[in-house]
Amino acid sequence: MEQNLPGHTYDFKVLLRVYISLLALAGAMIVVSLLPLEAIGLEWIDLHVLKGLVILGLSIAMVSVTAGFLMGLKYEKSKLNTIVFLGNFAFLALFITFMWADVNFRGLLDPSFEKQLNWESPVIKANEAGGEAGSHE
């Protein structure tokens, strides 16, 4: 007798719930980004950073739901594909750590590093050539 193939949910209700959850999470991300938290001005916590972290958390939740249900990792018999997927993010985290260390501390060791990124700005050139009359607004 034929069997359902592994690695997928075959329940419409589950898929519908997943879809609604993803829409809700996306909506929550947008709502959080529009909250005027900066106006509160608390000294003991940077609400601007907190807002970014909440949005990042919602984004990670969306990625997890998509990978688990729509890509079927939750229903896999073998965990090999899950390891491949998570391994990707482990390496990505490693790259981001190296990047963070580099941009933070290279300037301390090599002062010329700061000048390397100050290339000639086309924005200043365009402003000088066009003036406010040709503004994009």
Added chain:
Amino acid sequence: MAELTAPKEHEVAHHFDDLEQEFESHKMGMWLFLASEIMMFGALLVGGFILMYRFPGAFAEGRAHLDLRLGAINTFFLLTSGFTMALAAMYGQRGDQAKVRRSLWLSLLFAAGFLVVKYFEYASKFHHGTLPGKAWTATGFTDPHAHVFFGFYFSATGLHVLHVLIGMGLMIWCLLVSRKVKFTRSYITPVELSGLYWALIDLVWIVLFPLLYLVG
């Protein structure tokens, strides 16, 4: 439209024992390919983080010139097309060829909607001259590195749009396959693999959308 010949059952390739082994092998190959895709987009994101860290003012000013409504509509289109692709695989397992095709057409429709919205976004950028590097002609920006944000914007969304086009090509391929081969409880490989690819496109957008439109 009436079909000239009825779709046939898929036959297992001679080097596989059964349909499940064939399916699992194909899927593992697809996952390894997706891993390479994630690393490619990952490198792009790390580059974006470096620029965001170096030029926070440019990212804040650039972001203020993106239309959040268009980004939100595109998020809706991609999430919905991801849902309909999953439905296509579900109906494939039930052997409902007509519903598989309908789901694929719906996915194509929402994917096309994404491209239409992206066209309007790009057209606005070209009109205002907020283009990367030396192509920049916009005036009125205060941050001297505002062009850096748009350089990242076009690189990231351009690569993503290329993937959307490839994903749409895969959907069309599935539609063509569905005319020749009957999907069954044990054979949905084309739809499943295309669905995985499309879900990756969703994943990338789920990360790009907040990074470009929301955070900062």
